[in-house]
Amino acid sequence: MNATIYDVSRLSGVSIATVSRTFSNPDRVRDATRQKVFEAAEILHYSPNAIARAMARQRTDKIAFLICKRDATILDEFYARICESIMRRAIRSDRQLVISTAADWAQAAGTAQNKQVEGVILGGSAQADMVSEFQRKHIAVVLVNHRMPGFDIPCVVSDEYGGMRLAVGHLLQRGRRDIAMIAGRISPYITGERYNAFLRVMGEYGLETDARHIRMCDPTVESAAQTALELLSRKDRPAAILGGNDVVAAGVLKAAHRLGLRVPEELSVVGFDDSTVCGMVEPELTSVHIDCRRIGELGVDRLHALLNGEDCPQVTVVPAGLRVRGST
Amino acid sequence: MNATIYDVSRLSGVSIATVSRTFSNPDRVRDATRQKVFEAAEILHYSPNAIARAMARQRTDKIAFLICKRDATILDEFYARICESIMRRAIRSDRQLVISTAADWAQAAGTAQNKQVEGVILGGSAQADMVSEFQRKHIAVVLVNHRMPGFDIPCVVSDEYGGMRLAVGHLLQRGRRDIAMIAGRISPYITGERYNAFLRVMGEYGLETDARHIRMCDPTVESAAQTALELLSRKDRPAAILGGNDVVAAGVLKAAHRLGLRVPEELSVVGFDDSTVCGMVEPELTSVHIDCRRIGELGVDRLHALLNGEDCPQVTVVPAGLRVRGST
DNA sequence: CGAAAGAATGTAAGCCTTTTCATTTTTGCT
């Protein structure tokens, strides 16, 4: 149906080898020849068949960003940002990016298998067995927002601890010592990381962390608001609440509003992710800035390094920042 | 490197044709044979090479969702939702989905070309020439959130007019007759559609639309807030403002807050899209609900219909709804 | 039990490139 290299060869009067070279290695053919070939190709609307090419070369020059719906979803601005950044970076490279979802990681692996892609960026909590599966298939892997101790895989993560330190430090500066945390049930890795960071940082500042001041909730505003409501209705209510992410923090703001608590006068609220909602709520939300852009870029870079046989750091930690706004 | 059909053939003692059939047409081989083959495959970690298969069959069974960064981005919750829905629907089908971005449509077309995918769902404002390009390559196309009069392409869009009618009707019920609109510069299609719908609906209700009450702004809270500030500072300020989407509406809320205008008592605000921010702002935002989920599903369904040679409606309009919340 | 029909399997060609190696043409120099 579509023109092939043979058609072009016939029309232009050169061999198929030369046609092939004209497209994949233009400076290896003479100017005049190249022109003849391009002309013929133009007439026939020919363009190389990527599949046949992949077949012959035994490589596709494709990489994938794999998202597992169970762990991460693009509906979460956090992941959407990473995804966006990966796209942006990949566009400028000589490898094509495909984004692929799957119901579960097993299916995702299947999708990526069979040399359809040479490398994958795994977003969300990958499992060890699936990573080995990839490695056995000689598919390069890098992890974003996740790490896998004991595995020989580059990963790029945000400095959750550093971010938490900034947040808590800032609250202390504002005179808040009685700090609670509501950890939204986001991806297991992030949730765990932030939770541990909180405990550690509080410990380092010599603050006690009342177990009742650490709560878990579903990652919805409503759930967060409910949880915050409980926390704030108690006599010994905290002076500040850290949300596991901005949605949770928005929920806290909501709860405060319902209780008539003024923010930041009577309660300080800090979120995580520095997403666009921070600027939409009232007061605007102080939030730990996660550099999703950088995470995505580095993810792509690491994968390219791996594929190019360059050496490549195992763990890359991207610094976090703090955007101070009206809620503290 | 990886096992091929030949290896399996050798180990299991059957011909490569039988191995092939075992994988792509299991019930065309005898039970005993199938088992032998699967066993051998298991041992060799064999799985069919998708590229070779595509080469032989002259088809990939892949479809793509193409996003052009210029027009649509996954960072916009609206598109993220559609994207998510497309993924969800595609997972359950027998065709694989790849999501692909490109700096511009030309590049996107290149990506999809060459029979790497059999069909594409185009998100955002596609251009006529690119669509013809696809058609010449025999790649099926469906449009989501866009239509292309005069072209033979199924498209699925939201009923923006119906949504607008609900919104304006609701405001009138609340006694607001002096209604302004701030159209965020979102995708050209959506922006235009909502703008036109506004004019038309206002006309139908016999309301005059002061040209000064229709504004354009960048799709950021700040820009929207600025624009709203101007609108609301005037002596003859409107009694209600329609935001072109929720982000814009959130900006309006912000402006109202700055001016000390109480919402909804002194100003009603309605957004578009019914995104998650609606529940986060104070007061919660009344918004026109766009059924992104359905749009995505139908997009996939239409494409499948097209590829299966079934007939397929040209234009599908998905009804919009109205979620009334505190801002009106 | 044997023939005919049907099911299972095998053979080999084809899908469209790339790439190695051999061959031809061009170039650069003396």
Place this chain on the structure above:
DNA sequence: AGCAAAAATGAAAAGGCTTACATTCTTTCG
């Protein structure tokens, strides 16, 4: 002009699978 070296080109094999067609094995039933 003539020769070696370099550049351009061509012939052919390879890449892993599917599938039409031919062949062999099983059933079925008179």
